Amino acid sequence: MIWNKLIVITIVLxxxxxxxxxxxxxxxxxxxxxxxxxxxxxxxxxxISEHTINCNDLNHYIEELKKSYVRVASYxxxxxxxxxxxxxxxxxxxxxxxxxxxxxxxxxxxxxxxxRRQPIKYLxxxxxxxxxxxxLSKFExxxxxxxxxxxGKNLLLKERESIxxxxxxxxxxxxxxxxxxxxxxxxxxETIDISDTYIPTFTFQYISAGGNSSSNCVIPLxxxxxxxxxxxxxxxxxxxxxxxGQRALMTSNLREIIKQRDNYQCCACNIGIKHEPNLLLEIDxxxxxxxxxxxxxxxxxxxCWKCNRTKGAKIx
Ligand SMILES: [Zn+2]
Numbered sequence: 001m002i003w004n005k006l007i008v009i010t011i012v013l014x015x016x017x018x019x020x021x022x023x024x025x026x027x028x029x030x031x032x033x034x035x036x037x038x039x040x041x042x043x044x045x046x047x048i049s050e051h052t053i054n055c056n057d058l059n060h061y062i063e064e065l066k067k068s069y070v071r072v073a074s075y076x077x078x079x080x081x082x083x084x085x086x087x088x089x090x091x092x093x094x095x096x097x098x099x100x101x102x103x104x105x106x107x108x109x110x111x112x113x114x115x116r117r118q119p120i121k122y123l124x125x126x127x128x129x130x131x132x133x134x135x136l137s138k139f140e141x142x143x144x145x146x147x148x149x150x151x152g153k154n155l156l157l158k159e160r161e162s163i164x165x166x167x168x169x170x171x172x173x174x175x176x177x178x179x180x181x182x183x184x185x186x187x188x189x190e191t192i193d194i195s196d197t198y199i200p201t202f203t204f205q206y207i208s209a210g211g212n213s214s215s216n217c218v219i220p221l222x223x224x225x226x227x228x229x230x231x232x233x234x235x236x237x238x239x240x241x242x243x244x245g246q247r248a249l250m251t252s253n254l255r256e257i258i259k260q261r262d263n264y265q266c267c268a269c270n271i272g273i274k275h276e277p278n279l280l281l282e283i284d285x286x287x288x289x290x291x292x293x294x295x296x297x298x299x300x301x302x303x304c305w306k307c308n309r310t311k312g313a314k315i316x
């Protein structure tokens with residue numbers, strides 16, 4: 001009799017334990033799933049839908065800007081076929097590292113070492129960056145776009161946080177605490193890519209003829225280097241000109257100067273950061289570079305990203 005009771009108690013305890021473990025493992029997930037499907041949540045989601053659409057729009061725009069970089073070394077050198085007829089087909093390990101693409105330059109040991117000392121100079125020389133107004137303008141607009149990307153990403157994150165905060169009182173504590181990412185996704189926000197992998201890099205690669213040693217010099221064309229490249233190109237161009245013109249240089253500094261001049265306000269729709277603190281403001285060439293406009297103070301204006309995008313679409 002007593003054995004029977006013990007067996008029943010054991011089975012009951014076992015079932016209780018299994019249920020406990022199940023709830024522990026899936027309970028929270030089930031809870032969140034039920035919550036995200038609830039009418040209450042759907043109503044909250046709808047109440048901010050205009051903001052989420054806006055954020056996602058800016059996210060798309062930032063992704064478009066990342067593509068602004070057109071291959072600097074766009075030469076097509078042709079194709080070839082290599083046939084190795086050597087009797088002793090040594091495979092030294094460094095040979096495997098040889099990279100063939102137009103952002104890698106195979107060079108001697110001394111070029112590789114010198115490129116570390118004067119990266120911008122070597123970049124221009126060996127990656128066919130022409131020193132003229134045209135390429136200066138090209139890099140100015142790449143820099144302009146990249147700074148917008150970096151600022152846009154930060155502002156977008158802040159904006160998203162402020163929207164989520166504004167509805168935080170209506171969202172259960174547990175969800176906010178443990179499912180923040182899922183919450184933003186369920187609210188309809190698309191993922192923001194905050195990595196900087198869109199920035200192109202250029203490599204000087206030295207591999208010894210014997211395949212036993214190698215070294216690299218990698219130059220990322222990031223905002224800092226772009227600023228330097230623009231100044232470098234301008235310095236050389238200025239030397240060849242007889243009269244210094246009215247030209248300004250689109251650098252990180254100039255962007256801030258123009259924004260300040262325009263009171264951090266869009267010159268087209270007059271919305272500024274006073275009204276929308278997380279608004280992405282960009283610098284626009286009134287007469288575009290593609291239509292002969294140049295970087296001068298009076299050809300530059302502050303535009304919000306929406307007006308800038310509309311203007312860009314019209315030109316195309
Ligand atoms: Zn505007």
